[in-house]
Amino acid sequence: MGLLNAMPGAIAQGMIWGIMAIGLYISYKILDFADLTVDGSICTGAAVCAMLVTSGMNVWVSMIFSLLAGMAAGFVTGILHTLLGIPPILSGILTQLMLWSVNLKIMGKANQALNARQFDVVVTQLNKGSTILALVFFCIVIIAILYWFFGTELGCAIRATGNNLNMSRAQGINTKFNIVLALTVSNGIVAVSGALLAQYTGAADINMGRGAIVIGLAAIIIGNALLSKISDNFAVKLFSAVFGGIIYYIVYQSVIYMGLDPDLLKMLSAIVVAIFLAVPYWRKQVLKPKKKEEGSDARD
Amino acid sequence: MLEIKHVYKTFNAGTINEKVALDDLSLTLCNGEFVTVIGGNGAGKSTMLNAVSGVWKPDGGTIIIDGKDVTSMPEYKRAKFLGRVFQDPMMGTAAEMSIEENLALAKRRGRSRGLAWGITGKERKEFKELLSQLGLGLENRMTSKVGLLSGGQRQAITLLMAAMNKPKLLLLDEHTAALDPKTAEKVLNISDSIIKENNLTTLMITHNMRDAIKHGNRLIMLHEGRVIIDVSGEEKMNLTVEDLLEMFNKVSGDEFANDRAILS
Numbered sequence: 001m002g003l004l005n006a007m008p009g010a011i012a013q014g015m016i017w018g019i020m021a022i023g024l025y026i027s028y029k030i031l032d033f034a035d036l037t038v039d040g041s042i043c044t045g046a047a048v049c050a051m052l053v054t055s056g057m058n059v060w061v062s063m064i065f066s067l068l069a070g071m072a073a074g075f076v077t078g079i080l081h082t083l084l085g086i087p088p089i090l091s092g093i094l095t096q097l098m099l100w101s102v103n104l105k106i107m108g109k110a111n112q113a114l115n116a117r118q119f120d121v122v123v124t125q126l127n128k129g130s131t132i133l134a135l136v137f138f139c140i141v142i143i144a145i146l147y148w149f150f151g152t153e154l155g156c157a158i159r160a161t162g163n164n165l166n167m168s169r170a171q172g173i174n175t176k177f178n179i180v181l182a183l184t185v186s187n188g189i190v191a192v193s194g195a196l197l198a199q200y201t202g203a204a205d206i207n208m209g210r211g212a213i214v215i216g217l218a219a220i221i222i223g224n225a226l227l228s229k230i231s232d233n234f235a236v237k238l239f240s241a242v243f244g245g246i247i248y249y250i251v252y253q254s255v256i257y258m259g260l261d262p263d264l265l266k267m268l269s270a271i272v273v274a275i276f277l278a279v280p281y282w283r284k285q286v287l288k289p290k291k292k293e294e295g296s297d298a299r300d
Numbered sequence: 301m302l303e304i305k306h307v308y309k310t311f312n313a314g315t316i317n318e319k320v321a322l323d324d325l326s327l328t329l330c331n332g333e334f335v336t337v338i339g340g341n342g343a344g345k346s347t348m349l350n351a352v353s354g355v356w357k358p359d360g361g362t363i364i365i366d367g368k369d370v371t372s373m374p375e376y377k378r379a380k381f382l383g384r385v386f387q388d389p390m391m392g393t394a395a396e397m398s399i400e401e402n403l404a405l406a407k408r409r410g411r412s413r414g415l416a417w418g419i420t421g422k423e424r425k426e427f428k429e430l431l432s433q434l435g436l437g438l439e440n441r442m443t444s445k446v447g448l449l450s451g452g453q454r455q456a457i458t459l460l461m462a463a464m465n466k467p468k469l470l471l472l473d474e475h476t477a478a479l480d481p482k483t484a485e486k487v488l489n490i491s492d493s494i495i496k497e498n499n500l501t502t503l504m505i506t507h508n509m510r511d512a513i514k515h516g517n518r519l520i521m522l523h524e525g526r527v528i529i530d531v532s533g534e535e536k537m538n539l540t541v542e543d544l545l546e547m548f549n550k551v552s553g554d555e556f557a558n559d560r561a562i563l564s
Contacts, residue, residue: 153408156418160405163394172379172409
């Protein structure tokens with residue numbers, strides 16, 4: 001019974017992390033850029049939202065500022081990579097470290113409470129029903145906008161950039177601009193998920209983004225494993241990231257319910273992600289000799 | 301159409317691996333000329349194409365395309381003048397995108413990309429028509445991902461993309477070298493007809509001397525970063541592989557050092 005009671009909360013939190021995973025999907029899957037900025041930008045979004053709402057600003061307007069702050073973080077990573085030539089992972093780590101200081105300065109301390117009883121918020125664990133409805137709305141709007149955007153000329157150019165840099169430049173695509181743009185959009189969405197997370201949990205915390213990229217990756221991987229067979233459609237792929245987030249949190253709640261030490265959860269997440277990332281590689285390693293034979297047969 | 305004037309390029313300058321790739325290279329292509337390029341390993345063939353397409357800036361010299369000095373124009377901006385097909389079939393297309401999306405990307409080469417749809421219904425019809433001319437059955441697989449196609453099919457699509465909007469200059473960098481002989485011939489024939497149909501000024505690198513003689517209306521040989529043989533017209537039509545090897549030995553005082561070229 002206790003586990004069932006925990007389900008609405010798991011679904012809500014899973015959807016918030018699913019929105020984060022949609023942001024990560026843009027950098028990780030579309031751009032092929034493992035962007036560690038997200039560990040910082042999710043907290044930036046949370047911190048901005050918590051500070052503005054507690055100072056009396058409307059929660060929707062505050063979330064727009066969260067979005068902009070996240071976009072600025074992604075922009076910095078993009079510039080570090082494209083203009084200064086720093087490798088993707090390191091660019092993300094550098095921005096993430098900068099954001100640690102930025103986030104502390106935004107909040108003035110390590111933790112900022114955002115009490116849903118005192119302030120009007122969109123999502124809160126005090127009312128899980130309306131929270132889930134609001135999150136469904138957020139997911140639909142974000143997926144619809146991205147579905148449209150990645151069908152435009154600009155969106156196609158970003159997809160091409162992530163796919164093949166040489167080809168993109170040969171087709172007149174400004175790859176550097178597109179990398180910066182994609183990272184900007186990606187981190188904007190991640191920051192929005194941070195703003196939602198702060199509202200839901202009732203606080204922004206300097207440590208809330210630690211390992212965020214792993215949770216986002218887990219959501220993407222789980223969703224892909226479960227739904228990729230259904231359809232190749234881009235909207236389905238984005239939805240599968242949200243779905244993966246929900247499954248992740250249901251499993252998370254379940255293992256806690258079964259008595260697993262919560263301290264071990266991050267370890268578990270990382271191991272799950274490592275295994276799933278290893279599967280395609282090992283599949284290739286095992287299949288390689290067989291493939292070679294096929295190749296030589298064809299040539300004879 | 302294309303003027304390469306006294307272009308120099310040295311790789312790894314000042315190190316033990318220093319390599320002079322282009323050494324005072326000059327070459328002028330007139331409108332509609334189809335030039336085949338041969339040369340031994342390290343003669344500077346690909347380096348020349350990379351200089352023209354702007355992969356990096358040359359150490360010295362000028363590159364002019366269609367009367368415009370493009371020497372310091374970045375690669376993506378220069379792309380509007382150029383159609384390019386690479387040696388590696390994986391390099392010319394976006395594997396995760398569909399055939400029609402790849403063609404649509406090429407269609408927008410040299411134009412600014414905004415928030416209009418990445419591909420329109422009118423273009424779909426146009427692409428279907430183009431693809432059916434290849435005779436590979438690709439017109440019925442327009443929404444398939446390019447990554448699912450064979451190397452030859454990918455090169456054929458890359459050729460269509462390169463010829464899209466009639467570029468000022470078509471650059472083919474050993475684009476059949478990675479294909480089996482039968483497919484290579486097919487792709488070469490497709491190249492021929494596309495070039496003829498659109499009257500494209502073309503630079504085609506090949507390691508196959510016979511192909512270099514058979515195709516195009518002018519042939520140049522590079523050696524140590526400059527043009528050492530340049531024949532066209534009737535002289536080129538009557539050329540044989542033996543003639544070429546002899547010319548090479550005479551001009552360079554060297555044995556032609558490219559196993560692939562001699563064996564094929």
